[in-house]
Amino acid sequence: MHEMSIVESILGILREEMVKYDGQKLKKVTIKNGQLAGAVSESLKFAWDALIPGGEFDGAELEIIEVPVKVACGECGEVFSPEHARCMPCPKCEALLGHHVLEGKELLIDSIEVDDQQE
């Protein structure tokens, strides 16, 4: 599963990041999943739930923010959010191709929360 390796690479980034939070526990991770990023949020959650228990981030929660696609028309520059990620006619000039994707391609860690109460 594609999402499994995405979550694994997110965990790799978190491991590096958590070095800064010496001994603290990761509570929650928020990621942004762009509509064009090619990852299914449900599958990301599933992969997270499969990889997290028993590990160093046991109990950490995953929140996924789905980022809709936003493009700028290649013909007239109109910025719009297409209804479908595959077919995106410009609402102004009806151009179908050559749009510049502004948002929706990203898959990244937006923020993390750590538990600063040492038990």
Ligand SMILES: [Zn+2]
């Ligand atoms: Zn246009």
